[in-house]
Amino acid sequence: MDRDEPKSLQPTWTFFRQWLKNPLGTAAISPSSRQLARQMMAELPRGARRVIELGGGTGVFTQALLDHGIARQDLLVLELNEELHQHLQRHFPQVEVVCADARDLRELAAARGFGPEAPADAVISGLGLLSMPKATQQAILGAAFDVMQPQGRFVQFTYGPANPVAREVLEALDLISRRGSFTWWNVPPATVYTYTRRMSKALAPRSMR
Template sequence: MNRSAPTALAHTWTFFRQWLKNPLGMAAISPSSRQLARQMMSELPRGARRVVELGGGTGVFTRALLDSGIAPADLLVLELNEELHQHLQRHFPNVQVACADARDLAEVASARGFGPDAPVDAVVSGLGLLSMPKATQQAILTAAFDCLQPQGRFVQFTYGPANPVAREVLEALDLNARRGSFTWWNVPPATVYVYSRRVSRAITPRSMR
């Protein structure tokens, strides 16, 4: 018998229950697939040691990050949904998990030792950026890149082939976007995108209406 099956079923049911409560606030009706998690991990910078995860959900990416060699103490996970936050705390007791809005990442990270004096190598995001207003996208990406080292990466997945971050936001923050891999084996199918600074300098964003 596959011992991971009951755990996977529990994760799926937890996620689906939250979707039933707030379908517009959840990006999908089921957790991300293991294949998508592997594709996200493949986009981490070589030698990545410190990582922030946005939108931890049921912990599919959290588990993949730990399995890829990220130490629990070097991983900070943000999850705004209180029930999913508690789920993550139960399943990953050695990981720093915060119930917080991704727009507040800079403050949360600084309070937990992931601030500008100790920048991270990557931010891995499971947030539904595609459905967010441009101003919200910009606020989240600004906070993320404030925590990233100059050559750090923001790794995001989206449903379908389109870039989830608006062109105006990329221009305002002077970011490059690269389309990564695509997987049909996710519900719904998903594409990985990687964002990085065009030049190694701090972001000074122009206002976004």
């Protein structure tokens, strides 16, 4: 992109360029909307302090988490795409951003202070779970719940009305899913889902700001 291009267009162009390179590996043609980000933040557990983000993309959710009050040192972001990873590092230099596969979250989180003594309160996901094999879904969600406290919450968005996590995966991990808000103001329109352990007490979503 030319340096004279408005900064507001840079994330969109960065994201679109990755979609052109790998349409199947990039779930959308543009970054998530701010409305979707607000809806994702509304699903965080009350008082959430330590958060892990999977699939940081261009940083829409990363910025929303910081604006929500999550301290930079209490946020860990994973992004598998190297160009998007570098984009995140440039825009969020004080946040721990790792270029890695979400299936390796257990080891990555433990090495960065999210071990049993200081687990995450929530995991925010921008990954395209709907298009992933069941085994990959199970590996990612299993790792996510292993690095969260017992009442931790996994917050995921998906395109369309269907639950992005297979029923077999939910049963294998003993998870409960709840369909949250839906927004037309995203490209494509998106639905938010939350997942908790069956043993935990259901948590009401936070009211939207």
